[in-house]
Amino acid sequence: GQNIDQPTEMTATEGAIVQINCTYQTSGFNGLFWYQQHAGEAPTFLSYNVLDGLEEKGRFSSFLSRSKGYSYLLLKELQMKDSASYLCAVLDSNYQLIWGAGTKLIIKP
């Protein structure tokens, strides 16, 4: 079966750096997405990786290792507004998006 694993919850301090990991086992791979979802709201697109390596976008960076079935989302200079759930999703061989359950990130002052 297809599976995506993320930690359920993480806590970090305002101004710090946090890394949210995602491991996946899917039938084929056509890219990995990270979405941010604030409580009660819809997911919003953060990043897309299809090749190995690091993609940087402002305070957020996303890394992919296809051989290890592994990705992480790195958030720097954390702000209170970064408190949200972060969803990892993989596009499989049929171009279907397989979603993880999300990691709830709690930012403390």
Next chain:
Amino acid sequence: EAEVAQSPRYKITEKSQAVAFWCDPISGHATLYWYRQILGQGPELLVQFQDESVVDDSQLPKDRFSAERLKGVDSTLKIQPAELGDSAMYLCASSLNPGLAGPDTQYFGPGTRLTVL
């Protein structure tokens, strides 16, 4: 900035009643998705349309759920009759280029929060 529109934002209904949700995707987006999301879980795909055709409805409970996208633009998802377990967030998303090289990013509407009493 173009957005996916959904209505209503909130719906409270009693079990055995019928409910309907509406979605208008970003203009020009051929692919439309309906998801159900239970608190603390990732979105679960219910149905995917390519223009007016259903691409995937394998996870749609067809005894009570139906979806249509008659003109290949906006879409309606219906539940009849609603059950207590249907309480969830119903999300609509759209994308531009399914299955082609490059990211086929899905953009989500604000969702409809359904509560079945």
